[in-house]
Amino acid sequence: MKIKFLFIALTIFVLSTSFSAIGQPVRVILDTDIDSDVDDVGAIAMLHTLANNKVVTILGVIVTSDDKYAPTCVDAINHYFKRNIPIGVQKNIQLKEFSKYTKQISEEFSHKLRSYEDADDATELYRKILSSQPDKSVTIITIGHLTNLSLLLNSKPDKYSPLIGTELVEKKVKLWSCMGGQFPEGKEANFYRPDPQSTVNCLEKWPGKVVFSGWETGNKVITGGTYLSKMLPEKSPVRRAYQLYNDFKGRQSWDQTSVLFAVSSAAYWDLKNDGYCVIEKDGSNHWIPGPANPKQAYLAEKVNPAEIAKIIDALMTGIYTPEF
Numbered sequence: 045m046k047i048k049f050l051f052i053a054l055t056i057f058v059l060s061t062s063f064s065a066i067g068q069p070v071r072v073i074l075d076t077d078i079d080s081d082v083d084d085v086g087a088i089a090m091l092h093t094l095a096n097n098k099v100v101t102i103l104g105v106i107v108t109s110d111d112k113y114a115p116t117c118v119d120a121i122n123h124y125f126k127r128n129i130p131i132g133v134q135k136n137i138q139l140k141e142f143s144k145y146t147k148q149i150s151e152e153f154s155h156k157l158r159s160y161e162d163a164d165d166a167t168e169l170y171r172k173i174l175s176s177q178p179d180k181s182v183t184i185i186t187i188g189h190l191t192n193l194s195l196l197l198n199s200k201p202d203k204y205s206p207l208i209g210t211e212l213v214e215k216k217v218k219l220w221s222c223m224g225g226q227f228p229e230g231k232e233a234n235f236y237r238p239d240p241q242s243t244v245n246c247l248e249k250w251p252g253k254v255v256f257s258g259w260e261t262g263n264k265v266i267t268g269g270t271y272l273s274k275m276l277p278e279k280s281p282v283r284r285a286y287q288l289y290n291d292f293k294g295r296q297s298w299d300q301t302s303v304l305f306a307v308s309s310a311a312y313w314d315l316k317n318d319g320y321c322v323i324e325k326d327g328s329n330h331w332i333p334g335p336a337n338p339k340q341a342y343l344a345e346k347v348n349p350a351e352i353a354k355i356i357d358a359l360m361t362g363i364y365t366p367e368f
């Protein structure tokens with residue numbers, strides 16, 4: 045175990061070095077479909093560790109899910125980390141119960157949000173947060189399907205801002221870090237299920253920079269295994285979610301890669317920006333080669349995925365600096 049700790053210490057040193065150039069905390073809005081898979085829980089846990097170390101400020105969480113317990117699950121995790129973070133949902137949709145863990149987390153851990161209905165409207169919350177932030181300062185990380193991001197882009201002026209959605213995004217957002225798609229081509233769930241039209245709309249209207257972490261990137265990064273079960277206390281909702289999901293058998297880290305990229309720039313991946321992404325109506329995507337594109341890129345492997353996994357596992361378990 046000592047050797048493992050030493051290795052993680054060295055890894056975290058690299059991580060700290062990578063982050064030190066960034067300066068101010070990254071202002072993050074997370075847009076998550078926390079329900080069927082558990083990597084969303086890992087992504088949220090990472091953000092809390094990063095917030096504890098002033099690498100990020102979590103401005104809000106948008107829950108893009110029709111799972112009845114998704115927003116209260118997020119709120120329970122946030123409160124475990126002693127943060128009261130605004131949560132937005134899509135209103136007036138048919139709710140279901142299908143997650144392996146959101147109901148249990150909502151029931152076993154305390155939270156302030158009473159129910160799905162108690163959460164803010166996602167579009168309003170997006171607009172409220174963005175309008176209150178400095179220009180070109182916000183990083184939006186999407187780790188689910190793009191319904192609420194699309195609604196933001198289509199939004200009209202309101203009490204928070206006289207700007208339409210695309211103008212507000214252009215003015216306030218620095219980066220969209222998107223877990224979605226498959227590169228250079230493929231068909232990935234966040235893009236095609238259940239709402240490919242929103243993906244088409246987002247790619248068509250997005251006025252700023254987007255970096256995609258495609259399915260192939262997180263698919264090679266296995267986290268949430270026995271290391272997590274040993275490092276986290278039993279009272280942790282992060283541990284409990286992974287236990288309920290697959291009892292620490294390990295899981296791909298699609299969502300966590302988008303978080304890690306958002307705070308580390310190009311430290312762990314090469315950026316492929318020689319072209320642009322095309323989305324078909326069915327949500328499949330492909331990359332059209334072309335000149336260097338300042339607005340679009342996708343992550344390409346640079347660091348061994350097993351090393352990335354160690355960094356993500358560390359961040360998921362609250363480890364950021366080498367104090368052991």
Ligand SMILES: [Ca+2]
Pocket residue numbers: 076077078081083084187188299
């Ligand atoms: Ca997700």
